[in-house]
Amino acid sequence: MIKSLRLQDGRLYPATQQPAQVLWCSKPDVGDHDWLRLHFRLDEHAVASALDPDEVSRIEFHPDSLFLIWKRPQSYSGQDNFSFDVSSFGLLLRDDCLLLICNDDQPLSGLGRREMMNGPMDVLLDLLFNNIHHYLGHLKVIKMVARELQQKFNSSLENRHLLQMFNLSESLVYYINALHSNGAVLTRLRNHAEKKHYSSDCLGLIDDMIIENNQCYKQAEIYSTVFAGLMDARGNLVNNSTNNLLRKLTLINVVFLPLNLVAGIGGMSEYSMMTAPLPWWWSYTALIVAMLGMGAAMVWGLRRMARAS
Missing domain, CATH: 3.30.460.20 (CorA soluble domain-like)
Structure with missing residues (x-):
């Protein structure tokens, strides 16, 4: 045009x-x-x-x-x-x-x-x-x-x-x-x-x-x-930011994977057989306390390793 x-x-x-x-x-x-x-x-x-x-x-x-x-x-x-x-x-x-x-x-x-x-x-x-x-x-x-x-x-x-x-x-x-x-x-x-x-x-x-x-x-x-x-x-x-997020997820996995293993063992019938002489609330309370202590120990160890690096 x-x-x-x-x-x-x-x-x-x-x-x-x-x-x-x-x-x-x-x-x-x-x-x-x-x-x-x-x-x-x-x-x-x-x-x-x-x-x-x-x-x-x-x-x-x-x-x-x-x-x-x-x-x-x-x-x-x-x-x-x-x-x-x-x-x-x-x-x-x-x-x-x-x-x-x-x-x-x-x-x-x-x-x-x-x-x-x-x-x-x-x-x-x-x-x-x-x-x-x-x-x-x-x-x-x-x-x-x-x-x-x-x-x-x-x-x-x-x-x-x-x-x-x-x-x-x-x-x-x-x-x-x-x-x-x-x-x-x-x-x-x-x-x-x-x-x-x-x-x-x-x-x-x-x-x-x-x-x-x-x-x-x-x-x-x-x-x-x-x-x-x-x-x-x-x-x-x-x-x-992505690396920090992956680091946090890795720490969570490192802490909870062993605890999942212990919880799996504690949930089997063999654990009840091994702790048969004890009342069930004592044995499972001891298992929970042991898991919390193990988790706290791993978190403390991982923090020391992070500060050292």
Whole structure:
């Protein structure tokens, strides 16, 4: 589906007639592919790259246009089991229009952070600037989710929370790769803008985006390192808790197995035959007292062995 948008008074509005400054192609079908090839000379490889979520960010310069692939964070929902994903979309910039190719309606959400957009280049920069702030917002959410998981983990020590922390750590790895490749695109775009003698405001905005993208990259890198260390520590904590539980169960077995043996012997008819001259309450009282004394002696011995080790 192809939508047309026009620039008026620094803002984007739906356009019903051609030409339009911004063309938005979401979920292109076979007819849209033919239209893109006819009007923009985009081959199947370029369109497939724009729609491939695993495509690496890159920028290509042509005599009358530039084409770039940009990595963006996908909208997060609580049903994703704390998984933050990234995807790709393509942009083709000409002097008279900007073409967006994507798989959903997300890229233009929140567009219009700048006060005035006078041309397709302004729309492109505003779109990239908005995506960088989207990354920053997701990193804040990741930090809040990590704190919540830490509290749950400290109270329950369930493997489910450890798996959720693993999902967060994996998402940060994807964010780091996306931000690194986006930074390379911004650097090349800055060099191209300088060669083409773009305005100082445009160059300044690209410089600001490079700085904020680098800060976002460093922040994601720090979070990833911290989460990796915390996951190792929490994994060791779970193993230590399991070892302590098994140790306690082993001590219980060591104490009660001999007592079960003595109780089994005392419950047989031979014991009654051996203690026939004594009243039954004396013999069985002596058996119970002997079992309690044996259990206390084994507990005392095991405690001394634990302190000695």
